[in-house]
Amino acid sequence: MSPARRCSRTACARPAVATLTYVYGDQTAVLGPLATFAEPHAYDLCSEHSERLSAPRGWEVLRLAPDPDAMGPSSDDLLALADAVREAERPPAAITLGAVPDEGREVGRRGHLRVLRPVED
Ligand SMILES: [Zn+2]
Numbered sequence: 738m739s740p741a742r743r744c745s746r747t748a749c750a751r752p753a754v755a756t757l758t759y760v761y762g763d764q765t766a767v768l769g770p771l772a773t774f775a776e777p778h779a780y781d782l783c784s785e786h787s788e789r790l791s792a793p794r795g796w797e798v799l800r801l802a803p804d805p806d807a808m809g810p811s812s813d814d815l816l817a818l819a820d821a822v823r824e825a826e827r828p829p830a831a832i833t834l835g836a837v838p839d840e841g842r843e844v845g846r847r848g849h850l851r852v853l854r855p856v857e858d
Pocket residue numbers: 744745746749750751782783784785786
């Protein structure tokens with residue numbers, strides 16, 4: 738069995754029960770179930786610190802399924818939402834709407850959006 742995850746707050750040694758992810762683009766702090774993978778903007782929190790969580794000024798706090806035992810049939814949706822939020826946080830090199838410039842190489846798509854990376858030369 739792997740060692741228990743710990744709260745990321747300074748001087749707090751309680752076990753982590755939730756993961757807080759900062760979505761800078763939307764100024765939203767998402768508190769959800771413990772993340773499977775370590776993310777650059779995610780912090781594990783114990784129950785006490787997750788309850789006392791306060792977002793920075795102007796930010797919203799989105800709480801997802803605080804109690805795993807209370808998670809109903811919608812838990813997959815909540816997890817999908819958490820994944821979507823984390824996915825959205827990964828910044829593409831550039832997003833171009835509509836016309837595609839001559840320079841730039843298409844490296845991916847998100848729906849109707851094209852993700853472009855500048856040509857280096
Ligand atoms: Zn804590």
